[in-house]
Amino acid sequence: MEHQDTMKDVAWAKINADVLRSLEKPRRIFWIVLAVCALLVLSGVVAEIYQYREGMGVALMNRPHYWQLYISNFVFWIGMSHSGTLLSAILLLTKADWRKPIYRFAEAMTLFSILTAAIYPIIHLGRVWNLYWILPYPDARTIWPNFRSPLLWDAAAITAYATSSALFLYIGMIPDLAICRDNAKGWRKKLYTALSMGWMGRAREWMAFRKTYILMACFLVPLAVSVHSIVASDFAMSIMPDWHITSFPLYFVAGALYSGCAAIITLFVMLRHIFKFEAYMTTEILDKTAKLTFAIAMAWNYLNLSEYASIWYSNDMYEKEVLLAKFFGPYAVIVWTMLLCATVAPFAMVFKKVRHSMWSMFILSLVLQLGMWLERFQIVSPPLASNHEPWTWAVVWPGAVQLIITLASFGWFTMLFLIFCKIFPSVSMYEVKEMVFHRRKASSRARLEDLSAIKEEVARAEEGLQ
C-alpha cells in the first residue's frame, strides 16, 4: 500500500461527486442495519416502559448498588462525545490539516453520543416525571434546585455541550449544505435551501464563516474539558472510597478522549469501506489518528496507574480495601479484562504494520472501546460493592432490563448516525478541497525546489570539469 498521500491528484468535481454519492440511494445493507438498530431501540423503549410502570427494582439495582450500568453508560457516551471536539476544535486550533476529511463525522458522533448520554440520567431517575425539578426555573414557591449538587452541574453541562456541539456541527456544514442544495431535487432541495441560509460563497461570507468557526472552536475546547470534569465530579465530590479521588477530572477527560479516538477509528474504517472514501480517508490519516490515540492512551494509563499508586501509598484502609477488591474481588474479571484491553492492547499501535492496516485498526479500536466501557463499569460498581459499611457489602450484576437498555443505546446511536450519513455529507467537501489545494501547492513547490537543486548540481559539476 502506498503511504504517500495521493490526494493531490483529486479533481474538485470528483470530490463533490464522491461525497454527494454517499447521500444517494442506500444499499440494502444500510436498511438491514437500520432495521436492526430500530429494533434495538424499540426493545429498549419496551424495557423502559416496563421499568417506568413497575419501579426501578426491575433493573436489579439494589442497596448499596444504587447506581449501575445507567451511570457507567452515561459516562461512556459522554466520553465518546469528546472525540469530535478534539478532532474539530483542538486540531483546528493546532492547524493539523489531516483532520479535514474525518472531522465531520467525528462531530456528528459528538452530537449523537451526547444525545445518547443525555437519555441515561433520565431513565435512571426514580421519578422521571419530575425531571424538570433539576432545572433552575422560576418556581411560584421560590424553590431552587441544589446548586451544590454535581448532578445539577451535569444537567447544565450537558445542555450547554449538546447545544454548542450541535451549533458547531451545523456552522461547519453550511458551505457543504450549499453544495448539496445546488445538486438536490425534491424535499432535499427544500431542506438544504433552508439550512444553507442562502450561502453563495462570497469572500465576505467566507471571512465571517472562518471567524465564527474559530471562535466556536475556542469556546468548545474548554467547554468539553469542563463537561467531563463535571461528570468526574459526580464521583470525585462524593465521600465514597475510590470515588473520592482528586485526579478524577483529568483521568476522565483523558479516558474520554481515548475512547472517543477509538470510536473515530471504528467509524473511519466503516465509512471508508461503505462509501468508498478511499481517496480521502487515506492510510496516512489513519496512521496519524492511531498515533494520536496511542499518545492519549499513554496519558490515560499514566493517570490510571498513578491513581492506583496514590491509593496504595495513602494507606487509607477503606480505599485500599476497594483497590484490593478490584483486583482480587468479585469484579476482578472486569478489571483485568479492562487492563488487558485498555492498557496492554494499545501497544499494538507501536507497530507501523498495525497502524496501516484497516482490519487490524478496526479490531483494535473495538477492543479499546470494550476496555473503556469496562473501565466505566469498574469505576461505578466495585466501590459500591465494598463501601464503608461492611454489613451492606453485596455483589450485584446488572439485570436484563439494564442490559437491554444498554444495547438499545448503541442501536440508538448507530441509527442516528446512519440517518445523518444519508442526509448530510459525512465528509467535509470544502475542507477536503482546501487540503487538496494545499497539498498541490506544496508538491509544485517541491518540484520547483527539485529543479533548482538539479541546476545547482549541474553548475557544480561544470565547475568540477573546469
Add this chain to the structure above:
Amino acid sequence: MALKRMLENWSRLRQRDYYKDAPYLWGLTIDLNKCIGCGACVAACYAENNVPVVGKEHCGRGHSMHWMRIERYWDEPDGKADIGQQDASDFPERGAHYIPMMCQQCNHAPCEPVCPVAATYHSPDGLNTQVYNRCIGSRYCGNNCPYKVRYFNFFNFWKDLPHPLEMQLNPDLTVRDKGIMEKCTFCVQRIRDAKDQANDEGHPEHVEDGSMQTACQQSCPTDAIVFGNLRDPKSQVSRLWEQHHVVLNRHEQDKSDDIRGYRVLEELNVEPCVMYLDRVRDVEV
C-alpha cells in the same frame, strides 16, 4: 426575588454553627452492652413508620426497607473481627456483635449537598430531613451515605398490602410511592407531637426529657436506646454523652481505654448524632 432569597439563604448557611442557638438537637445513644440483638426495635420501626415489608424474595435481592437494622458481626477465634463470615455452622465461642444501625442524622451529612433538588436538608433540630414530595430518585444520597442507611422504594410496595392490613398503617405519616428515597427520621412525627404538646402546655421551647420516645427506644426490652435533646444539659442523652466524653464538632475524640463512647465511622468527620457505647467483654474466654 427568588435569586435574592437564594443568595441570602446561602450566605446564612455558610456560617458555621448556624443553628447553634436552636433549642433542640436530637441525639441518640445505643448501649451495645445492653443490646441483645432481639430485633424488637426493627419491628417497632416497621410498625411506626409505615415501612413496607417487602418479603423474602425482594429481601434477597437487596430491596429491603428496614430503616433500622441489626447488623451482626462474628468474631474470629483469635479475637480479630471477621466481617465476611456468614457460615452458621461455624459459630465462634464468643458469639456475635450486634449493632443496631439507623440514620445517624449527621451534622455534616454527606447526603445533603449531593441531592440535585435539595430534597434532603438539615432542620434546625439537627435532623437530616427527607422531603418525600421533592425527591426525584437520583439515589446519589444513598451512594454517598457511608452508613448505607438510605432506602429506596424500588417498587410500589404498598400495593402488595393485603386487604385488612392497610388499616394498621400509621395515620401520622405518609405511605411512600415508588421511586423515592426514605430513611430513619428519629420518629419525626412523635417529635412534632411532643413539641405541639409543649407549646400547649406553655413552655414552647422545651420538650420535657422523656416525654417523647422513639419507637425503637420504646420497644427495647433492655433499655439500650436513649433518645433526647443534646442541647438540654439535663437530659439523659446529654449526660451520657458527657459521661463518655463524646463531643460534637471536635476532630480528636477522647480515646482512653475506660471510655466506651464512640460514633461509627467518626474519622469521616460527618459528625453523627448517634453515640454507641462499646460492648465490654471478658477477653480471656
